[in-house]
Amino acid sequence: MKKNRFDENHRPERRTFLKAAAGFMGSTLFGGVPFRAFAQAATLAPADRCFVFVYFNGGWDQLLAFDPKDPDEFTPDRAAETRILPGYNLINDPARFSAIPLRPELPGVGRSNIDFGPAVGRLANHFDLMTVVRGINMNTLGHEVGYRYFLTGKMPIGSAARGSSTATEIVGQMKPRVPISNIAFNVESYNDRYPGYANALRVSRKDDLLLTLKPSSQLLDSDIEKQLTDFRGQPITCEQAAYGARGVGTTYQNSRDQMHQVMAQQMESSFRFEANNAEMEEVRRRYGLDQSGRYDTEAGRAAMVATALKKGIAQCVTINLTGGLDTHFGSQLVHASNQRRGFDALASLVDDLRASDHPSGGKFMDHTTIMVFSEFSRTPLINSAGGRDHHLCNSCMLMGAGVKHNYVFGRSGDIGMSPGTFDLRNGASDPNGENIFPEHVIATVLASAGLDYSITRVEPLRPILA
Numbered sequence: 001m002k003k004n005r006f007d008e009n010h011r012p013e014r015r016t017f018l019k020a021a022a023g024f025m026g027s028t029l030f031g032g033v034p035f036r037a038f039a040q041a042a043t044l045a046p047a048d049r050c051f052v053f054v055y056f057n058g059g060w061d062q063l064l065a066f067d068p069k070d071p072d073e074f075t076p077d078r079a080a081e082t083r084i085l086p087g088y089n090l091i092n093d094p095a096r097f098s099a100i101p102l103r104p105e106l107p108g109v110g111r112s113n114i115d116f117g118p119a120v121g122r123l124a125n126h127f128d129l130m131t132v133v134r135g136i137n138m139n140t141l142g143h144e145v146g147y148r149y150f151l152t153g154k155m156p157i158g159s160a161a162r163g164s165s166t167a168t169e170i171v172g173q174m175k176p177r178v179p180i181s182n183i184a185f186n187v188e189s190y191n192d193r194y195p196g197y198a199n200a201l202r203v204s205r206k207d208d209l210l211l212t213l214k215p216s217s218q219l220l221d222s223d224i225e226k227q228l229t230d231f232r233g234q235p236i237t238c239e240q241a242a243y244g245a246r247g248v249g250t251t252y253q254n255s256r257d258q259m260h261q262v263m264a265q266q267m268e269s270s271f272r273f274e275a276n277n278a279e280m281e282e283v284r285r286r287y288g289l290d291q292s293g294r295y296d297t298e299a300g301r302a303a304m305v306a307t308a309l310k311k312g313i314a315q316c317v318t319i320n321l322t323g324g325l326d327t328h329f330g331s332q333l334v335h336a337s338n339q340r341r342g343f344d345a346l347a348s349l350v351d352d353l354r355a356s357d358h359p360s361g362g363k364f365m366d367h368t369t370i371m372v373f374s375e376f377s378r379t380p381l382i383n384s385a386g387g388r389d390h391h392l393c394n395s396c397m398l399m400g401a402g403v404k405h406n407y408v409f410g411r412s413g414d415i416g417m418s419p420g421t422f423d424l425r426n427g428a429s430d431p432n433g434e435n436i437f438p439e440h441v442i443a444t445v446l447a448s449a450g451l452d453y454s455i456t457r458v459e460p461l462r463p464i465l466a
Contacts, residue, residue: 044267044312047176048360049401049449050368052305052349053151053167053318055187056342058325059143061335061378061388063087064119065343066132066395067412068101069380083416084380088118090332096121097336113406119339123347126354129365131403131464134395135410135420137435138376141390143326146375150396151318152190153442153456163455165189165200166371166442167316172198173451176315179267183209183308185301186320200318205296206271206304213268270311271304283307287348298322298345306352310364321345325374329385335378346372350399370399371445373438380417393419396441402448404466410436427463436461 063069063086074084091097097118104124105111112127139155140146148161156162164172165188171181172194182189182200189200203209269275273283274293287303289295295303298321308314322342327335353365360367373396378388393412409427411420421433424440439456446453447460 044179045177046310046312046359046364046367047178047315048367049174049315050309050364051167051170051316051445051449052309052368052370053187053316054342054346054370054372055147055150055318055320056325056339056372056374057320057323058327058374059146059376059378059390060325060339060374061119061327062117062134062393062395062412062417063378063380064117064336064339066114066116066120066397067134067377067417068115068117069417071100079381082414084414085382087332087382090382091118091336092331093333093336096340097333109406114408119336120343121340121347123343123350126347126350126399127406129350129354129399129405131398131405131407131409132395133398133409133436133441133461133464135412135422135436136394136396136441137419137437138392138394139437141376141392143375146394148188150373150375150438150441151188153439161188161190162192163190164192164194164198165318166445167200167318168194168198169446169455170316170449170451174315174449178312178315180308180313181315183314183317185209185304185317187318189318200316206300207296209304210268210271213271267311267313270307270313273300273303286352287345298341299348302345302349306349306356309353309368310356325378327378328383328387328389330387332382332386335387346370353400365400368400369402369445369448370397371441372397372399373441377417391417393417398441398445398448398464402466403444404464407464409461409464424459424461425463427461 069084069086071086071088074082074086076085079085088099101115101117102120102124103112103115104127106125106128109128112124114127114130114132116124138146138149140149142159144159145156148156151165152161152163153166154162167182167184168189168191175197180201182198184200184202186204189202191199201212203212273280273289273295274291283289283303284291287299289299289303301319301321305317305319308317322338324338325335350365353368354363356364358364358367374394377391377394379391383389410422411429412418413420419435421430421435422428423430423433424436439458440461443453443456443458444460444464448465453460
């Protein structure tokens, strides 16, 4: 498919197409949700439980993030023995990046049980909400395979995804009363067993979301509209049931009404961060945005996530937050800086959710579970080109509702940061134990909300559950 131009002459046509697609193919966005239930939800009440899946694109250096190593122990002269070189001194930006792992301390909370790599920055100050999982065996060094593995909790067949995305699984089971229950922002999304209501609205950037939500200045061609809605006027016989009370005609009618309801709520205005009003001034201040209207940045994406949850527009958001991490060549500063942009934006999102009241009581962060992941990690040794290559052992971070706080589960090996084996009942290292795989993490996320995790075919990591 050709890329779409985004000049003003092309926007109405694209928007009209999106409206037609979202209306007629009701399963793409709202299909399967009874209009009466949707209308009752039209007040845009936030979901009682929200989920954010944050993807760092390209394979992160976990030494810089959630699995650091002490450079005083893993020294260059021992690298041939340990096959680990943290390389923090090679970042060469002491004003922004520490040369040692971080272990923050907060008044009234105490000292972190989690140590963090230098790229995590101020996100580390939210350690009191986190569980870090280390020593995950990805079973792959392929970008697409690792990415789809973590999205679904199922190892792909070749590079083809299997099963539903975790966000789809959550929405499929919970059936939330929010207008767009599932948003996938520049990530893939899959649905292998639920009706259309669980499908993600997939957008590549914020402008696509605005185009979808904003009323079109052009109407659908009247002849097409008539053909779509007036099925009873067609000479159908044995196919009649397909167009009846549960068929395409009714689905289209309901979906069209639901889309009209979305338009009436003026949801797109919630994402106009450039608007000159007090609410948007506060959003710009919190996320460090200017008033240009160009917010396809890590900070702009984080602001979009917060808005979707707080305004009651979505329950699950899966987002490609940052990239530039496939750094086989170049300096350690490049990779550290690319990660830091993502972690700084995530820190702003958590700041926002911790400060914002939820209508059910407490703060939004008390009702939100965040999972942060990448498709695999980088090698613990630096290659001859000054970068790091693909590595099997990975780590991830869970945060917020339903998971234990200030906690570490698992560890990577002290030789080459190999995946560990554990007694998964308590997290203790065990040479006769099991590896941690992405499906264990996904089962834990589902179990944290009391959902059926049997689709993963593993037990959750129960020590992580709150």
